[in-house]
Amino acid sequence: MDKLLAARTEFSRKDAKKLIWTGRVRHNGKIAVSPDAKVDLEKDTLELDGKMLLIKEHLYLMMNKPAGVLSAARDPKQPTVLDLVPAEYRRTGLFPAGRLDKDTEGFVLITDDGDFAHRILAPKKHVPKTYHARIDGPVTEQMLQGFAEGVQLEDETEPCLPAQLRLLQEGDEPLCEVVLTQGMFHQVKRMFLAYGRRVLWLKRVAMGGLVLDENLASGQCREILDKEIEMLLGKI
Ligand code: URA
Numbered sequence: 001m002d003k004l005l006a007a008r009t010e011f012s013r014k015d016a017k018k019l020i021w022t023g024r025v026r027h028n029g030k031i032a033v034s035p036d037a038k039v040d041l042e043k044d045t046l047e048l049d050g051k052m053l054l055i056k057e058h059l060y061l062m063m064n065k066p067a068g069v070l071s072a073a074r075d076p077k078q079p080t081v082l083d084l085v086p087a088e089y090r091r092t093g094l095f096p097a098g099r100l101d102k103d104t105e106g107f108v109l110i111t112d113d114g115d116f117a118h119r120i121l122a123p124k125k126h127v128p129k130t131y132h133a134r135i136d137g138p139v140t141e142q143m144l145q146g147f148a149e150g151v152q153l154e155d156e157t158e159p160c161l162p163a164q165l166r167l168l169q170e171g172d173e174p175l176c177e178v179v180l181t182q183g184m185f186h187q188v189k190r191m192f193l194a195y196g197r198r199v200l201w202l203k204r205v206a207m208g209g210l211v212l213d214e215n216l217a218s219g220q221c222r223e224i225l226d227k228e229i230e231m232l233l234g235k236i
Contacts, residue, residue, distance in 0.1 A: 001027065002035035005046070008053050008091045024049050054089065058113040060229060061089060063096075063221035064212060065108045071096045081108050084219050097121060098183060106131075106204035107212040109232075110221065120207065120232065126161075126181035127234065130206035131188050132168070133176050135197040139167045143195045147178070151191045160184065160191060173200060208232040 005016035005025065017035045019025050025032040026047040027039065039046065039055065046053045063081055065071060070080045073095045081096050097109045097117035111117055120127045147165035161182050169175035178188055189199045205212050209231040216222060224232070 001025070001032060001037045001039050001046070004039050004041075004055060005048070005053075006092070008046075008055055009048065010090055019048065026050075051088065054091075054223075058116070059089060059091060059094070059111060060113065060116070060224040061085065061094075061110040061221045062210075062213060062216065062224050062228075063108045063110055064216040064218055065100055065105055066218040067103050067105050069219075070102055071098070071100045071108050078102075081110060085110065085221060089221070089223070100204060101186060101189075101202070104202045104204065105218065106202075107207055108204075109207060109224070116229075121183065123182060127208045127232070128179050128181050128206075129183065129204060130211075131178045131180070132203045132205050133178055133188055133192065133199050134173050134201040135176060135192055136173060136200055137197050139165070139174055139176060140195070143192075143197075146195065147191065151194050153184070153187075153190045153194060156184075160187065163191065177205075208234045 002013055002016040002020060005011060005019065006013040009016070011019065020032050020035045023031050027037060028044055041055055041057055044055070046055050063084065065081055069084065070078050072080050073082055074080055082094060085094065091112060093112035094110055095112070097111055098121050100106065100108060109120070119125060144165055147163045150159035150162050152159045164177070164179040166177040167174055168177050178191070180187060188202060192199050210224070210228050213222060
């Protein structure tokens with residue numbers, strides 16, 4: 001129990017033992033007495049100071065990343081998405097699966113499941129990522145065709161994989177939807193730049209078949225449900 005407590009909170013193993021000895025932990029509703037007690041991750045409950053802990057093996061969070069925050073684990077100088085994770089979700093090994101630029105908003109998946117992160121990020125898996133972008137000039141026929149065929153970026157030998165580009169809102173600064181199955185550095189921005197367009201605002205709105213929850217305010221996160229994991233991987 002002490003090992004599990006240390007892994008699922010920010011307490012050390014030593015402090016976890018103290019929490020148990022001082023009666024602050026409940027195991028299946030009863031005050032825990034021994035750090036050596038076995039805990040069933042599937043069936044048991046653990047409470048710390050009356051608050052239920054999430055003890056299951058892995059945690060998957062959907063965050064609506066604000067602009068200005070790094071999608072890195074920790075940074076000595078700048079705020080990161082992990083700094084925004086509320087206390088009840090903090091546990092050892094959490095990291096953001098994939099990166100958004102500092103000025104990009106939207107869906108960041110945060111997990112402690114390395115295998116899962118690999119599955120959604122591996123280039124060969126082609127899990128589509130959907131972005132909304134506001135750009136500084138019109139969407140042309142040439143751009144629509146170029147995105148569909150595969151944009152040739154500056155400084156790259158191979159063209160990008162085909163991507164979908166859709167105009168959502170016309171105007172001087174049109175709003176577009178871009179669906180990518182790759183994750184090259186600054187890819188959306190560089191694809192538009194290949195046509196002389198600058199991206200003024202960028203937000204990731206979906207990963208696989210899982211759409212960013214519109215009830216999540218900027219900087220908030222929530223747990224991803226089991227059935228949503230399937231949607232993310234595109235099975236349903
Ligand atoms: N493409 C970009 O240019 N930036 C991002 O953050 C994500 C995709």
